[in-house]
Amino acid sequence: MIPIVEVAKGIFRIGPLETFARTPNTSPYLVVGEERAAIMEIGEEGQVPALLQAIRHIGVGYDRIAYFISSHIHLHHVAGLNLLLHQLPQAKMVAHQRAVPHLVEPTRLNEGTFAVWGAGCPSLSPVPEDRIWGVAGGEIIDLGGRQLEIIDATGHAPHHLAIFDRLTRALFPGDAVGTIRLGKERARPDILPPLFDIERAIETLRRLRALKPSVLFLFGYGGVSHSPDKTLQWGEQDVRAIEGIVRKGMRQKVGSQEIGRRVRAYYDQIGTREPTEDEEVVVPEGGPQGAGAPIGMCAYLHREDPSLEMPQ
Numbered sequence: 001m002i003p004i005v006e007v008a009k010g011i012f013r014i015g016p017l018e019t020f021a022r023t024p025n026t027s028p029y030l031v032v033g034e035e036r037a038a039i040m041e042i043g044e045e046g047q048v049p050a051l052l053q054a055i056r057h058i059g060v061g062y063d064r065i066a067y068f069i070s071s072h073i074h075l076h077h078v079a080g081l082n083l084l085l086h087q088l089p090q091a092k093m094v095a096h097q098r099a100v101p102h103l104v105e106p107t108r109l110n111e112g113t114f115a116v117w118g119a120g121c122p123s124l125s126p127v128p129e130d131r132i133w134g135v136a137g138g139e140i141i142d143l144g145g146r147q148l149e150i151i152d153a154t155g156h157a158p159h160h161l162a163i164f165d166r167l168t169r170a171l172f173p174g175d176a177v178g179t180i181r182l183g184k185e186r187a188r189p190d191i192l193p194p195l196f197d198i199e200r201a202i203e204t205l206r207r208l209r210a211l212k213p214s215v216l217f218l219f220g221y222g223g224v225s226h227s228p229d230k231t232l233q234w235g236e237q238d239v240r241a242i243e244g245i246v247r248k249g250m251r252q253k254v255g256s257q258e259i260g261r262r263v264r265a266y267y268d269q270i271g272t273r274e275p276t277e278d279e280e281v282v283v284p285e286g287g288p289q290g291a292g293a294p295i296g297m298c299a300y301l302h303r304e305d306p307s308l309e310m311p312q
Contacts, residue, residue, distance in 0.1 A: 002054045007217060007224065008168040010146065014054040016222045019044040019076070026076070027222040029172065030055055031165065033143025036066040038094075040163060040172050041219040044079040044122050051080070052087060062088055067133075067141060069094040071153070071174020072160040073102060074193065075113045077219065079122030085131055093127065094141065094150070096159035097134035103127040116192075135161070153208065155201025157193050162204075164211055171213035171228065176204050177235050180216070180223030181272075186234050187218075187225070188272035189242060196296030198243055205236045234270075241266060246297045250308040259293035259311055 007013045007029075015027035028051050029040040037060050039051070055062070065088050070077045073095060081093060081103075095103060102109045106124040113121045137152030146167045153162035156175040163172040178187035189201075209232040216225040216232075225231040242263055249259035267273030293311045301308050 002050050002057070003222075004054050004057060008165075008170050008215065011165065011168065011170060011217070012054075012058055013217065013222055014051055015047070017043070017047040017050050019046040025221050026219055028219075029217060030058060030060065031143065031146070031148065032058075032060055032064075033146035035064070035144025036142075037064045038067040038069050038141065038143060038148065039065060039084070039091075040069050040217075041077055041174070042068050042070055042080045042084055043219070044076055045083050046080075048080040048083045048087070063090065065091050066143070067092055067094050069141075069148070069161075069163055069172075071162060071172065071176070071219070072096065072157045073099045073109065074157065074175075075109065075122040075124060077174075078103075079124055081127060082125045085127065092131055092133050094133045094135060096152075096161050097136050098159035100129070100132055100134040102159075103132055104129050137161070151208070151211075153204045155197050155199075155204045156190055158195055158197070158200075160204075162208060164213065169212070169214040170217055171208060171211060171215070172217050173208055174219065176201070176208065177216060177218065177225075177231060178238075179220045179272075180218050180225055180231070181221050182223060184223075184272070185225050185227045185231055186270060186272055187223075187231055187238075188267060189235060189238050191239070191242060191294045191297045193296045194299050196300055198239060198297070198300050201239055202236055205232050205239075208232055238266075238270065238272075242294065242297060243301070246293065247301055247308065249293070250298065250301060250311060253309065254311065256292035256311040259298075263294060 005013045010032040012030040016025040026043050031038045110123045135150045139150040141148040149164040151162040153160045153176045175190040178189040180187045213228045216228045
């Protein structure tokens with residue numbers, strides 16, 4: 001039985017679903033208007049059959065699916081795109097304009113994912129440019145009686161979006177907020193990507209908070225925050241706290257493992273770390289092996305201050 005929950009008027013969470021690849025327990029959403037519908041955070045190829053089956057169960061015809069919208073194109077968010085474009089030939093992919101070249105020619109995207117995750121990671125084939133709508137923020141997607149506002153939400157990645165449903169004031173923040181486990185309100189910041197930008201991430205959190213959303217719907221683990229103002233406020237606080245931890249460790253020239261231990265101790269303190277999971281890692285050749293320093297945070301600090309060496 002595929003978990004399906006109508007989490008707000010006309011918004012259905014599908015999952016969490018197993019992807020049979022690198023990122024289990026992710027939740028796409030179906031957002032339904034009077035005329036059209038959109039799939040939010042489409043995920044990996046392995047979950048597409050269950051996603052399509054769930055849409056049939058909800059009772060929305062495939063011909064009403066007009067858009068696929070993912071917050072960004074890290075491949076655990078979009079690797080199901082090729083299959084969905086084939087199954088739903090009328091639908092277009094909505095992506096940040098900076099992401100469009102990497103969808104049309106995904107070689108660097110695939111290589112970068114392999115460098116981080118190693119063998120068995122998801123990949124993408126070239127996407128026809130006429131199947132992509134490149135956006136920059138400010139665009140409105142009209143589903144008929146329901147408008148989705150595109151928000152530029154860079155920081156986690158330089159091509160990151162958030163999506164705001166004007167009808168319910170629900171916000172899909174992608175990884176701009178981080179990961180929220182079911183039953184919790186505080187997120188764990190996602191500071192792994194090598195192009196993570198602290199200042200843009202903080203600016204995004206403040207702009208998302210200014211929208212005064214009614215609820216946050218997350219991709220990973222079916223996470224939901226019904227206290228979005230507090231969650232977004234915590235997000236800024238936690239990014240700054242981890243910045244301080246990592247900066248101090250880099251100044252002391254301690255190793256990756258020690259910085260990772262200090263970051264995990266902070267996650268333990270605020271209650272956002274799962275005891276059995278590996279944290280963000282500085283990745284050796286061949287993929288992640290054990291917990292280490294959050295590479296994105298380290299890389300940003302090194303770019304801003306080259307005297308801070310990347311931890312060994």
